[in-house]
Amino acid sequence: GLFGVPELSCPEGFQQAQDKALQESEQLVQKACSIPPGPETVMIFDQLSDGLCRVADLADFVRIAHPDFAFREAAEEACRSIGTMVEKLNTDVDLCQSLRRLLSDEIVMSSLDPETRRVAELFMFDFEISGIHLDEEKRKKAVNLNVRILDLCNEFLTATHLPNKIDKHVLPEHIRYNFTAEGNYLQVAGLHADCPDDLVREAAYKIFLYPNAEQLSRLEELLASRNSLAQLVGYDTFAHRALQGTMAKNPETVRQFLEKLSDQLSKRTQKDFEMMTKMKMKLNPQNSKLMPWDHPYYSGVLRAERYNIDPGLYCPFFSLGACMEGLNSLFSQLLGISLYAEQTQRGEVWSEDVRKLAVVHETEGLLGYIYCDFFQRPDKPHQDCHFTVRGGRLRENGEYQLPVVVLMLSLPHSTRAAPTLLSPGMMENLFHEMGHAMHSMLGRTRYQHVTGTRCPTDFAEVPSILMEYFANDYRVVNQFARHYKTGQPLPKNMVSRLCESKKVCAAADMQLQVFYAALDQIYHGKHPLKKSTTEILKDTQEKVYGLPYVPNTAWQLRFSHLVGYGAKYYSYLMSRAVASMVWKQCFAQDPFDRAMGERYRREMLAHGGGKEPILMVQG
Ligand SMILES: [Zn+2]
Structure with missing residues (x-):
């Protein structure tokens, strides 16, 4: 069956898998409520969460990506029923009580390791959002608000x-x-x-x-x-609630971060706008005032005028095979990790062009699996995306449950004349998504609740954006970019042209993002x-962006x-800031430095969401 789950050889299997998960969860709830508070409580909570997530996350992917409608529909149904169960559990007073007993027992709590403590607190946070600690009347109000918000989000x-x-x-x-x-x-x-x-x-x-x-x-x-x-x-505001547990921690830090960023950008942004205005004057002398609808267009014109970066020139050097070889070589030098294509069983994949990669460490062995769903097909959403299908965790029997993820891209198929060729943008996206996958593979957390990318939103993009820096470094690109016909390496000046072109109007582009992030903060303040x-x-537009309303x-x-990132739209900018710092301090000098790679793995990737993110950054 799908992902090697025996029940999932047909759409009806989702019902079975879901029933099994629901049954197991009921037993675990009873167990959690009956044992004395201790580390086992957290273990059971994680087991409970794992059983439900393993079905829900898998179904969440299948309902989006499976080419067969019957599978998509069955998966959708499974998502719904597990979702209902999760809501029910989040308002289960007895279950919450068992966790609260643990959290309020100072002696037991102080005997727990930091990861276990953090996971216990994170589970409590899920309860609190549903208003479980409130009296009957207020709890009802919270439940109703949650329902109303969900509807409004969908409609909006x-x-x-x-x-x-x-x-x-x-x-x-x-x-x-x-x-x-x-x-x-x-x-x-x-x-x-x-x-x-x-x-x-x-x-x-x-x-x-x-x-x-x-x-x-x-x-x-x-x-x-x-x-x-x-x-x-x-909480004081929605932003205060949303930012709990993040790298930024509170709205004040986000405000300061955005202000600082804006200050540092403002001169360069002004220059960018002046350049765009000049270009507009040249092309449209009658009406040369720069307006918001001009920004993306004229920055594109400027980029094209200065640097010839026609993707057609670059594509032949970036065959998919070469890019994967490049990633493999980078990971093996930096982290001692290799990617091996593995044969799939019948029914394991949802489309025959999906490839399964085993991620293997030179001494630790198999770390997990990446399913590469890279190619376009009808009905497949056009988004580059990383899905966690199964989180890593330490099982009760001492074995480690290996993480399983899917990387989804929309690449063209190979033709008789040429292999799949990537534009520089696609190549960068491949590296980006692979950064998420490595975060999942290398997060060796005890609990799946904090596996790999299940970390605070403003930290989640650090490993992936960091990979973009590698993708734009000549020393890295030079290792793999070869013309698919001639084997000729990509000339150095073409790589530098590409990098330089990205700097054109980059300040104005980022300023626009700062404006959006600031707006999101005020709306949720x-x-x-x-x-x-x-x-x-x-x-806000006039103050933070600069082009007229x-x-x-x-x-x-x-x-x-605003729906999915409420009060967290700044996350991407903050992740980028951290990734840039990591690149400069650790890899800019030597992008293949094994000692740095190990340090990066140990301090940042290994913890998933199990450690306070700012401590990881300090490390
Ligand atoms: Zn990403």
Whole structure:
């Protein structure tokens, strides 16, 4: 069956797997409630979580990626029923009581190792979010708020992608063909950010971002509900709650981080905007004021003008085989780890082009498995992604449960004439996702609750972004980039051109991200908000970004990450800052330094989410 799980040889198997998991979980709940508080309590909680996650995480992947609808549907159902069970457990007073007894027993707690203590606290945190420590009335309120928030999130998310319609006569005739016609209306489904025609981008921006009253009230209710829930369970704001346990720890640190970043960027951002303005003046002298819809387009023009980085020039040097060889060689030099292709059993994979890699350490042996689902196929989502299918943990019998992950990319298939060739961007993404996979493989945590990438959001991207630095280093690239026909290495000046091109307008691009992150913080900060979300957007945009706010637009209504990253949108920036520091201090001098590789593994990767992230960074 799928991933070697015997039941999952057919869609119906999900029902069996799910029933088995639910049954086991009930037994474990009883056990947890009946034993005296001690390290075993945490062990049982983790076992409980593992049994449910092993089905839910696997199903979560299958429902997205399986080509067979029946499998997707069965997996969806399994996700739902496990999700319901998890909610039930998170509000189970007896179960919570068993953990609380442990946490309040100072003598037992002080005898536990730091990882076990942290995991116990993390489990408690899950209980608290559902308001379990509240009296009956408040708990009911918390449950209702949770339900309402979930609905609002789904509705908001859906509406962020919906097109806006406009009477076609409003637009000049010569640009109408850019949009989908529907009778007398035109549909504007996005920002058309790369369109060379300034007028098309302007029209798309103003129409696509035109405020929708329903979506506006949805957002306001979502933010207010999140705030109420956070306050109900004892936090000042939603941001305070969301940031507990992260690297940043609290909104104040995030604010300082973003401010500092913004200060350091501001001069360079100004320069970038000046360059873009000059370019706009050259191409469109009548109307040269730089507007928000110009930023992505003109930075692209500048990049292309300065450096010829046509992907077609680079692709032949980045065959998939060469890139994988490069990763293998890098990991073996840095960490003593090799990747071996392993034969799969019948029914183990969901598409015949999926490859299974065994990750093997030179002395420790097999560390885990990576399933590489790299190729495009109909219905497969177009996202590069890392999925944890099974977390690593120490089993009761002393064996280590090996982690299993999937890496999903959308690469073209090979043809008769050429192998799969990656653009520089795809190559960088492959390295990035492989960074997540290595985090999963090398996190040797006792508990799966904190396995590999199950760590604070603002730390999660550190290992993957660090891999991007390797992907852009000539010494690394030179080891594997070979022309697939001639075997010729990628010329050094082409690598430096690529790296230089990334610096063009990089400050302005990052400034935009700082603006989004700042907006996310304010929205999830002190309530009631001082102004409307649109006025806050306007103020923040002018203060933090620099390009003018455009009246009658409301970009925040398209800010889909507010749902999944509420109060944590800064995470990517902070991860990047840490990754950059790690690169400079540990690998910039010698990207193959084994001693540094070992130190990096020991201090950062090995702990997954089992150690306070800031301590890992200090290490
Ligand atoms: Zn990532």
